[in-house]
Amino acid sequence: MRILVVEDEPKVASFIRRALEEESYAVDVCGDGLGGLDWAQTVNYDLIILDLMLPGLPGVEVLKRARAADVKTPVLILTARSEVDQRVKGLDAGADDYLTKPFAIEELLARARALLRRAGGAPTGVLQVEDLILNPVTREVTRNGQRLDMTTKEYALLEYLMRNAGRVLTRSMITEHVWDLDFDTFTNVIDVYISYLRNKIDKGRDRSLIQTVRGSGYMMRTDA
């Protein structure tokens, strides 16, 4: 899951980024409105966290223009003003949820999960492919009732595969959703992480869930 954070206060942006990264999301930070709009239109993000008080272009304007440019990514707005009209303007401009500063980190993460879940179409949030179960709230992964420990990147990759179970995911799609802008596309990091995942969830089992689609990428199988 890849998230864009548009926030001008560097320290606020920094701790939001660290918190999200600890939850194994890929995070990009942009400090001004115009840049944020540009990125939102260029990269296919899974979630945008947008501060409303921005230099250059106000947050509400960024949102309006992004929506006008057909960006359908869920947007969570942050506002320093608890005043109702700011939130109303934000929501009317196309935001999906809001948080007022100062906010609790756990609440930010929970709202981010909720928005990602809503976009993914799984109402309870728990992802399941056959006997493989992933719970985004507890970040627990089990197969056949057996608990599997994951690193944050492995977890992020698995979550992305499971959310898109049955679909072929190309390496560039995986890159875009699981890794951030600092990722070097010329390495075979994705193949390496896929093999780590296979070791943990498929090794020694009757059925392999992660399939390689020759020439294209990978797929989480759903057919029985």
Add this chain to the structure above:
Amino acid sequence: MKNASIRVRLTLWYGLALALILSLFAVSLYLVMSRALREQVDASLEEAAAVAIRTLGEHRFGPFLIFEDLSQDFPEIALLDKFFQIFGPAGQVTIQSANIQSREIPLSQTAFRAALEGGVTFESVQFEKGVPIRLLSFPVRQGDQLVNILRVGTSLQSTERMLHRLLIGLYIASPVALLVSLAGGWFLAGRALRPVHVLTQTAQRIAAGDLTQRIQTPHSNDEIGQLASTFNDMIGRLEVSFRQIRQFSADASHELRTPLTITKGETELALRRPRQADDYRMVLESNLEEIDRMSRIVDELLFLSRADLGEIKLKMLPVQLDDLVREVQQQATVLGQDRHVTTVLNALEPVVVLGDDLRLRELLLNLVDNAVKYSCDGQTVTLSLQVVDQRVKLTVQDMGIGISPDEQTRIFDRFYRTDEARAHASKGSGLGLSICKWIVEVHKGTLSVHSQPKQGSVFTVFLPLSHASRPDLPQV
């Protein structure tokens, strides 16, 4: 009465005054009328008596036994709506007119005695059945001898009836007039007081918090019109200051909310799981920075609110301003070291101003600190101090990010920071220039800015020149 409205009180006072006037008028009218009517009756009696005596005198007061004969002979008597009696010298009736017929109206003792002495008597008596009559007894003399007493009488009934009618008319008309006037007074008082009512309603809406309300002022310049426009002026000023206060507290809470968001977020994040000691140290250092920022904002806010209340005492003494500028220039050099921003002195004339040393230093430091903060790396800040037109001119010039024209008017507002300023240096409370402005103004000076985006800004302070040449000698 104390609790009654002005309208009720006005109407009641008006009614009371009117009732008094009406009663006085009615009583006087009645008295004058009755007197005039009586006089008229008396005059007609005298006239009738004179006619009778003249007529009788022509006939030498012959003994007329029958009134019909008399009236035949003297038709002018019969025409009079009076009755006549002629008494003999002993007071006995000799002749009386037919309209008395057999009724006895004897001569009174008083009239008889007066007649004996040659006097005329007017009397009012009640005839039988209570009919009031007026009588005139007139002696007819020949030489010293009383020959006859002529009495002329007339009924007062019509007079009394007229007076009675007048009385009834007054009894009915006065209360009606009073009631009509009271209603009119009530209406007029209401009309006169309606602007006051409107005023009250507007004031109530304003009291409920709606300061956009204004009173519809009549175009007249009367008392109410003046009151309304005074009231409107007052509300206008209130509205402005309320808006400023609201803006101010919104800005203040925003400025405080950012460091709060940072400290809260960073601390919560650090506590989510065990961390390395270095991570904790970084969080604590960052939090300390934010706490410093908040306490500076709070200090500056406190300073400004005390300044607003006039609680800040200044020690106005002659200050050698050029020394101060030199000191601040040295401090600024240290401030700009990391980013290679140098601060240089251009013109520096020896100048003395009357002022508070500490506050003037704060003013200079704030301006120079801003200039350094909003300069780009490697640029120069220039200070100059001159005497121009008997005033002290101090300028602080930078080549930094500059301020757009429409923002130049707002930078002295509390908490106002331009987007460029926020982006360039996240620290800063947005209160520094407000404080500078206050300091300059208490020193009876002016503070202005000339700036162009991306070219830099010049802040110019004008202060009155002090005539004290030696700062070590206090002058006030």
